[in-house]
Amino acid sequence: MSAGSIITLVVIALVVVYAISIYNKLVALKNRFKNAFSQIDVQLQRRYDLIPNLVETAKKYMAHERDTLTAVIEARNEAAAAAKAAANHPDDGKAMRTLGGAESLLGGALGKFFALSENYPDLKANTTMNQLMEELSSTENRVAFARQAFNDAVMEFNTYREQFPNSIIAGGRFQAAELLEIEDQAARKGVKVSFD
Template identity: 40%
Template sequence: EEGVKEKWSQVEDMYQQRLDLIPNLVEIVKGYANDEKETFQAAAEARTKASAALRVPGQALTNPEQFRQFQLAQDALSGALRRLMEVVKRCPELKTNPNFLALQDQLKGIEKRFTDERQGFNEAVRKYNTYIKQFPQTIIANMSGFKEKPVLRPGKAQTRQQNGNIN
């Protein structure tokens, strides 16, 4: 279980790094596309929900509904980022802004590292889940309240980002 918790904290760190980039990213894009208030508002709301989901570290691992809500909040944030990047495509001059380019590179790096961390987390979960199902561990796990942990699945928006479609 400790291995799963350690991997989960690394996943949470990637989510937090992504959250930290969003305000700066939105501000830069606003300077070039101020008429996209709805997109900026959606990004801010998604960031707030995703941030709230991160404020309960580790609890999502023991509560299936909370884990589902966590994943939904992160997927909504990924979708908001995708829509923000669609705005960028309509502003070619933004693609030459060095601050935007630096943030975009950081975001791509975070998304790549997140893919690796998610895979590591899922592998730790699979090992843990397999372990607690084996005899005699299953008896001890049942008596001690150890339950299966959920795997982290990428949402549709996140899958598109991981396929390189964030710019």
């Protein structure tokens, strides 16, 4: 075997090993963002479990607000169904967008619920309601941290798969992952300070 043939075989072997390492890193990054989504899923499930208890506690105080209570439960059910679909396929962009939309609707329904609950002093004084609201607030923070970790993992995966020559190896097998974006209308509004 000539020196040229040996060099050619070594170069081919190096290219194959490099391609395999890119493929393996793509698999690892994909699994990392799927795992990050499973952390979101755990916190969302905890949130979905708290909401019916919150509504049930508020029912006797907010009898006149049945539409709001129903809207919260319906939004919770839609979000839970979207979360289940997304958990089955965290790499499906459509499932992530559906979940983000459902979570936005749930956030809006809960915001309206909390605003209306302010009109019921007995409800605000209820210890069960206060405990549930505290747990829900804590869970919301956990969801936010888990969502940030997921979005970071998705961004790392997408960046790696788009770099050259990784994009060639990724081809059609590794589609871009979708960030989980939840539209929070309250967070977009400016803070109004008043010293009246």
